[in-house]
Amino acid sequence: MRLGVLDVGSNTVHLLVVDAHPGARPIPTASNKSVLRLMRYLDPDGSISEVGVEAILEAVREGAKVARESGIDELLAFATSAIREATNGAEVLARIEEAAGIHLDVLSGADEARITFLAVRRWYGWSAGRVLLFDIGGGSLEIAHGGDEVPDVARSVPLGAGRSTIEFLPDDPPTDEQVARLREHARGVLEETVREIGGIPETDHVVGSSKTIRSLAKLAGGTEEGVGAEERSILKLSQLDDWIPRLARIPADARPNLPGITADRTFQIVAGGVVLSETMRAFKAKVLEVSPWALREGLILRRLDRME
Numbered sequence: 001m002r003l004g005v006l007d008v009g010s011n012t013v014h015l016l017v018v019d020a021h022p023g024a025r026p027i028p029t030a031s032n033k034s035v036l037r038l039m040r041y042l043d044p045d046g047s048i049s050e051v052g053v054e055a056i057l058e059a060v061r062e063g064a065k066v067a068r069e070s071g072i073d074e075l076l077a078f079a080t081s082a083i084r085e086a087t088n089g090a091e092v093l094a095r096i097e098e099a100a101g102i103h104l105d106v107l108s109g110a111d112e113a114r115i116t117f118l119a120v121r122r123w124y125g126w127s128a129g130r131v132l133l134f135d136i137g138g139g140s141l142e143i144a145h146g147g148d149e150v151p152d153v154a155r156s157v158p159l160g161a162g163r164s165t166i167e168f169l170p171d172d173p174p175t176d177e178q179v180a181r182l183r184e185h186a187r188g189v190l191e192e193t194v195r196e197i198g199g200i201p202e203t204d205h206v207v208g209s210s211k212t213i214r215s216l217a218k219l220a221g222g223t224e225e226g227v228g229a230e231e232r233s234i235l236k237l238s239q240l241d242d243w244i245p246r247l248a249r250i251p252a253d254a255r256p257n258l259p260g261i262t263a264d265r266t267f268q269i270v271a272g273g274v275v276l277s278e279t280m281r282a283f284k285a286k287v288l289e290v291s292p293w294a295l296r297e298g299l300i301l302r303r304l305d306r307m308e
Contacts, residue, residue, distance in 0.1 A: 109156020218260025
């Protein structure tokens with residue numbers, strides 16, 4: 001069957017179309033992305049402004065149009081932290097359904113962590129053992145850990161790259177003091193998270209997913225030999241920490257000239273790097289592997305499992 005996944009996130013509205021059936025690897029056939037950076041459209045009361053709502057509607061309509069033209073059999077449409085946490089989130093969802101005919105399922109932070117973990121587990125297989133997962137979105141950071149397909153730990157903390165940029169890095173490029181304040185804030189949140197889950201879990205593989213982490217790995221990471229002829233992307237904490245100060249000194253409009261930094265992530269990549277650095281440090285991870293699969297693939301896999 002041909003499935004479409006419409007992801008209304010904090011930074012982008014992204015449609016992924018795949019050909020898939022139970023027991024097989026989903027094959028991408030089409031993709032459409034609209035950059036939103038919804039954190040820019042939050043009013044002081046926590047609501048999404050009218051300009052922001054219109055931007056969402058336009059992006060959802062465009063994604064739905066591409067989905068129809070791609071001949072999908074079913075559309076899985078969902079929203080994450082930006083709409084989940086907005087004070088007018090229910091109103092925004094109702095307007096999207098009325099204006100675009102699209103019903104969005106709102107995932108909780110724990111759901112995001114669990115579904116992304118499923119995708120990573122399938123990608124790496126059972127031989128990977130106990131996996132510790134970090135996924136940095138626009139509004140939140142998801143952390144999951146376990147040895148099965150359902151993680152033992154699934155947490156979501158408000159350390160997304162977009163949120164952190166708006167709250168702590170208002171200047172372009174940010175000042176050293178702003179970066180230091182974000183680092184201190186992230187360290188405190190993550191120390192509390194480690195305490196809540198009972199300490200640093202025993203882990204065989206530390207894995208990062210999400211576009212932010214893939215971008216940072218292309219910029220500061222490297223590759224190692226993987227299964228068969230494949231190479232796997234890795235990112236060392238030392239390499240990341242070496243790049244963050246240099247990245248922070250470059251204006252956002254110049255960062256896409258660097259390897260891996262795309263226009264849709266350029267404004268929030270510094271914050272994403274700081275958050276990832278502090279997350280790896282909090283969990284004593286010196287290196288992580290980068291998964292090409294994340295939340296959208298997890299939703300597809302879950303849907304296929306239900307077909308079986």
